[in-house]
Amino acid sequence: MKVIGKYSTQVKFAAQLMLIVTATAFVCLGAYRGEVETVFAKAIRLCLECVGIG
Amino acid sequence: MRKQFVYVWSVSELDKAKVKKEKKISFKNFFKKRNTIQMFATLLTNIHLPNFLKGALYNGKVKQVCVPGLNCYSCPAATGACPIGSFQAVVGSSKFSFSYYITGILIFFGIMLGRFICGFLCPFGWFQDLLHKIPTKKFSTKKLKALRYIKYGVLAIAVVALPILITNKAGIGSPYFCKYICPQGILEGAIPFSLVDSSIRATLGTLFAWKFGILIGIIILGVLFYRPFCKWLCPLGAFYALFNKVSLLDYNVDKHKCISCGKCSRTCKMDVDITKNTSHTECIRCGECIKVCPTKAISVHWGFKNPLEIKKDEIINQIGEIKNENN
Numbered sequence: 001m002k003v004i005g006k007y008s009t010q011v012k013f014a015a016q017l018m019l020i021v022t023a024t025a026f027v028c029l030g031a032y033r034g035e036v037e038t039v040f041a042k043a044i045r046l047c048l049e050c051v052g053i054g
Numbered sequence: 055m056r057k058q059f060v061y062v063w064s065v066s067e068l069d070k071a072k073v074k075k076e077k078k079i080s081f082k083n084f085f086k087k088r089n090t091i092q093m094f095a096t097l098l099t100n101i102h103l104p105n106f107l108k109g110a111l112y113n114g115k116v117k118q119v120c121v122p123g124l125n126c127y128s129c130p131a132a133t134g135a136c137p138i139g140s141f142q143a144v145v146g147s148s149k150f151s152f153s154y155y156i157t158g159i160l161i162f163f164g165i166m167l168g169r170f171i172c173g174f175l176c177p178f179g180w181f182q183d184l185l186h187k188i189p190t191k192k193f194s195t196k197k198l199k200a201l202r203y204i205k206y207g208v209l210a211i212a213v214v215a216l217p218i219l220i221t222n223k224a225g226i227g228s229p230y231f232c233k234y235i236c237p238q239g240i241l242e243g244a245i246p247f248s249l250v251d252s253s254i255r256a257t258l259g260t261l262f263a264w265k266f267g268i269l270i271g272i273i274i275l276g277v278l279f280y281r282p283f284c285k286w287l288c289p290l291g292a293f294y295a296l297f298n299k300v301s302l303l304d305y306n307v308d309k310h311k312c313i314s315c316g317k318c319s320r321t322c323k324m325d326v327d328i329t330k331n332t333s334h335t336e337c338i339r340c341g342e343c344i345k346v347c348p349t350k351a352i353s354v355h356w357g358f359k360n361p362l363e364i365k366k367d368e369i370i371n372q373i374g375e376i377k378n379e380n381n
Contacts, residue, residue: 015300023161030155035144036118042143043127043135044113050128050232050239052262
């Protein structure tokens with residue numbers, strides 16, 4: 001039991017670190033690919049699907 | 055009432071103990087002010103209020119970034135972009151088949167706060183909280199737990215799969231969740247715009263009627279049940295739910311203090327028993343259990359945990375469990 005407890009703590013810590021690094025890398029990669037422009041272009045215009053026009 | 059003793063070794067230790075106690079008190083006050091925090095979060099997410107009268111959208115640079123909660127970017131007052139709408143916009147465009155940018159932002163929010171975002175920062179969550187305050191007969195959702203899994207289907211199918219797989223000749227996919235399910239677009243976008251703009255009012259048709267029906271359905275259910283949209287349909291809640299286990303914001307139950315009275319699980323409107331699972335996927339970290347706990351056994355923690363401290367907590371909890379079993 002003790003080994004499992006210790007292991008799960010370490011796994012959680014490793015997962016937290018890994019996910020923060022992944023998130024940062026994803027944001028940078030997405031910005032590099034030009035996704036930000038697509039998001040911005042959609043966000044500043046009225047989304048017809050969202051408001052139910054179609 | 056049991057008296058709590060804090061054993062200290064020196065004056066500096068005493069100071070540390072004092073600071074720890076003050077921190078716990080401030081957290082309790084924080085949870086007491088949840089409604090106010092939700093109101094401010096909604097205001098910050100929709101800061102451009104004069105746009106409601108102008109019938110125009112804010113189009114500044116901040117809209118390149120997503121807000122943490124479910125908030126339509128077609129709301130005239132919206133400060134940032136909706137994460138679910140943005141994801142569909144990117145994967146549905148002809149240029150991309152996956153959105154690293156939005157996924158990265160969502161992972162970041164998830165790892166930092168988990169479903170605390172649902173409990174404190176989401177405007178549609180606050181809207182449902184307000185609806186549930188309307189004094190009528192209330193119903194429990196404990197027997198409807200199976201419906202919780204629908205939201206994962208909505209995330210996988212309507213948000214991710216359909217915009218990628220079903221495209222037109224130009225390779226552009228529709229934002230299926232926004233188009234057919236999301237009630238926030240009607241509440242924050244269609245209704246305010248149609249009130250001030252007659253041309254938009256004239257173009258509303260069957261799709262609007264369908265989505266308006268969904269909104270009315272959610273409103274009625276929201277009065278009778280606690281947060282039906284968050285529990286059963288919200289894809290953003292489904293995504294953050296996956297992060298409750300690894301989120302830096304975490305709840306702890308001190309089994310040594312817990313007297314197994316069951317007050318926390320009876321109070322929880324999300325049908326969670328925090329003593330059994332502190333990182334339950336449905337826990338929106340609203341803090342109701344912390345408020346009602348008579349022995350202050352539940353606490354909240356944010357940040358990386360010191361492995362030595364975890365070991366100490368585990369030993370204390372094991373002793374507490376043995377003690378509870380003996381009682």
